[in-house]
Amino acid sequence: MTASLKAALDPCSIAVIGASENPNKIGGRPLLYLSRFGFRGAVHPINPNRGEVQGLRAVPRLSDLDEAPDLAVIAVPGEAAVAALDECAAVGVKVAVMMASGFGETAGGKAREAEMAARARARGLRVVGPNSQGLANFGTGAVASFSTMFIEAPPADGPVGIVSQSGAMSVVPYGLLRGRGIGVRHAHATGNDADVTVCELAASVAEDPGLRLLLLYLESIPDPHHLAQAAAVARARDLPIVALKSGRTPAGQAAALSHTGALANEDRVVDAFLEQHGIWRARDTGDLVAAAELYLKGWRPAGRRLVAISNSGATCVLAADAASAVGMPLEPLAADTQARLRTILPSFAATANPVDITAALLTNSRLFGEILPVIAADPSADAFLIGVPVAGQGYDVPAFARDAAAFAAETGKPVVVNAPQPGVAAAFRDQGLPVFASEGGAVQALHQFIAHHELIARAAPAVPAPPRRAPAGPARLLNEAESLARLAAAGLPVVPHRLCRSAEEAVAALDALGAPVAVKGCSRDVPHKSDLGLVHLGLREPDGVARAVAACRDGLARAGAAYEGVIVAAMVQGRRELLIGAHRDPSFGPVVVIGDGGRYVEALPDSQILLPPFGPEAVRAALARLRIAPILAGVRGEPPFALDAFVAAVCAVGRLMEDPAIDSLDVNPILVGTDETACLALDAVIVVRDPAD
Missing domain, CATH: 3.30.470.20 (ATP-grasp fold, B domain)
Structure with a gap:
């Protein structure tokens, strides 16, 4: 991690430019959070009109401080923000979080933003933003953010990090995770990525040894080499990365451009890049956090064979459908396993897979505890789904949950629970098990968890260098002969052929190559020859070859394209x-x-x-x-x-x-x-x- 980004994530001192006494204003919220969430470093409000802000001594300017802070929050708008950024660079601030909007996300603002960021970086100042909601590290209390979410969902330090270009999407996953009792350490929003990008910050966050899951929200991927670096750091640390990349459609790409000034990347290329580096691509916000509990359990999936267990036949069928849809086979349990289950379960229960306990669970709450150890010993399973669609009064739900937790501990394999009733779900969740309201949601999360580990196992081992800059001259088309020669030199097998300037040369090529041949017009002005009638196939006689040469010459002339001869190529067979x-x-x-x-x-x-x-x-x-x-x-x-x-x-x-x-x-x-x-x-x-x- 560079020293500048360490200052962003773990600063020793923070200044707030535009500090406000009102904790509900952008300039007041960071001061409130730094005090409330235990930041131990020095905090310096900067306000030219007040000597004290929220109980802290204030100074008019950064230059009035005895030493430059590591991090400065710029909470003033427009030109005042630009001036504040220049002042940060002048006094030696390492990182500035620029919250002001109206730069690269607006028409014509990108060049102004780039010039501003370049000027800062030339003087040693790194910039997060502009248009940033801020940075939040709950491990250190360095919460330099104005998000309301941290009031609505009080923080708890934990094993999850979130890095986002969008302010909202840095805290929406945070809120969902906190609602499920999962602690979050990092919640950072980079905004317009004028200097510090979401990818570069993710690479630094990935180095945090306390993280066990990293979530990303991306509207563009401005520097793939930094994201590849983040993935390499994460793989070395056994840290899964799940990314939500918006802009899958033209409409979404247009919205991303107006939101953060992001340049849309071709979506299939994004898919290929994320897959190559072992990053799971989520489909939506819910998908981003759906499998969080599974990642945090430390399970190591060895395969994708699923065993479903429920007291409902319908749940068994729905689980089987969901599993089939994602390629998780429900293979029959071993014969001796089924025989042992039949000694425990009613004669009308299903014991193959799925295992249907039936409504007998209501009259005998011990059934879960009796069958789970039997299933645990079966070699045909890599993961399990336990479905309890209906329970409550008359059922010993706490015992079910304890038995399921003991089963998960004994097998060491992934276990998910489907329990739509809040009280039942809470009992299983209290035992540390991942719980889902539907069979499909449980199976989908399990599939993501297993497929992601498969993806990581085949991920690229190396971090690619930044793309080499292409020559600045205009693009030009090589003709077919030049193109085939370039490919042959690179080791590709190319069809036997000759470039001929005249009908006589073409007839000689027919003799050399042997009939039949193809004759094609050759011009660097024409990338698609068949559209202009410049391709003649299956020619066997000299007269036919000569006529094809004349037709190609005339066709190129009608198209206003240069005549550079014809390609005479052998006709070859293939399937x-x-x-x-x-x-x-x-x-x-x-x-x-x-x-x-x-x-x-x-x-x-x-x-x-x-x-x-x-x-x-x-x-x-x-x-x-x-x-x-x-x-x-x-x-x-x-x-x-x-x-x-x-x-x-x-x-x-x-x-x-x-x-x-x-x-x-x-x-x-x-x-x-x-x-x-x-x-x-x-x-x-x-x-x-x-x-x-």
Whole structure:
């Protein structure tokens, strides 16, 4: 952690510029919190009109203090905030939390905000904000925030950290967790990320040894390398990260831009990046915190086979449906386990899986305690759901809860409880078990917990460097011959072909390559040749080749495109056309796309994204997620496709995109078959950027 960010998270002294006597004003709330929540460092109100604020000695200016504070809260608006930021830099403040709005989140304000932040950083001052609700570390009492939530839901230090670009989303998860009795140590809002970004702050928060779960709210990912660093720190510490990234839709992206000035990232690239680094992506606010108790239990899931146990047949069926939907099989319990259960349960009870105790639980409250140890010894289970949809008077609910807690301790495996009645839920929750109001919610949280651990296990081991800056010159298209040559040099197999300038050269290429051949117009002005009638296939005779050359020349002339010859290529056989594409994302750097190829790729898209660096295993895993994966594996007696050469070609493209001068490339189609020699790139388009003059 850098010294400046340590000052943000654990300052020794704090100044509040614009300090107010009124604790319900933005300049008064931080003073109230610093006093109420036990901050042990020095607190300095800055107010030119008062000698004392909330019982603390005030001074007119920062320069009136004997020494510069570590952290300054700027709680004044507009130009006064800019002046205060400059004063912070002048006196040597390490970090300023700028609460003022009206900068990068407004039209035309981004450049002004960037200039202001750059000026501060050049003088050694780090800036959180502007448009920040503030920082809150309940482990140290350094609560430099104006959120009302900390009054509504009193804090308790705990094992969860929250880092958010949004002020509201730094405290809404906090409130949900506190309502469930879970302590929260960090609740930070970075606002517009003009300097200190949500990703950089997350990397520092991840170093806190007291954390066991880190939650993030992101409207953009301005510096993925810092988020990758946070993920690497978290994996080394066995700290799961769950992120809610908004802006999945164009409407959401537009709202994010108006909210924090965030630049929307292509959503599928975000998915790929988070997956690559072992970060679970939540769907909504509830999903962000849904599995919190499971993460905090310290369980280590070994698989995803589920056993459901309930006193309701309906709950058993609903749990089975929910589990099937997320790929958690309910395998039958072992025969000897079922035999032992039948000696305990009524003859009409179900003992295979799910285990239906039936309403007999009402007359015999010992049934839970008797069957759970039997199930605990069964080897067919990796996780458990205990459903108690209805209980109360006549049921020994405290005994059920104690038995379930003992069962969880004995197995050491994840256990979730479905109990919609508040009193019943409280009994299980008091025993430290995760409780959910519905079967679906319980299963979904369990699935997230297990799938997240699987994700972490296959996460990228290294932190990528920040993307290399591309040349500043204009983009230009390489023609097909140049593109194929660039790919061949990188190790991709390309179709045998020749670039011909005349009909005579094309006829000679027919003789050399052997019939049939394809003839295609070649021009750096035309990325898609078939749209202009520039592709002629299956040619066998010299006259046909000569006519195709003339047609290509005329077609390019009608389109106003330069004629750079024709490609004469061998016609080759294969079973499937795939594609490899790549482009350079302004935030994430190189992005590689693989999938089903051919002429209908836009109409019937089926693709997956990979972010370099990656290896063959990542490519194979991406291929397995395609809708055409069963076809590639072989169906109805057909042999599987030989994909080693294709996988190697994808890896070669990943390495090729390390060259920042390559802006994008499109290899479509690349032919594959049952023989590795059938893997050939048939067409390619590469866009490069040249250095600026």
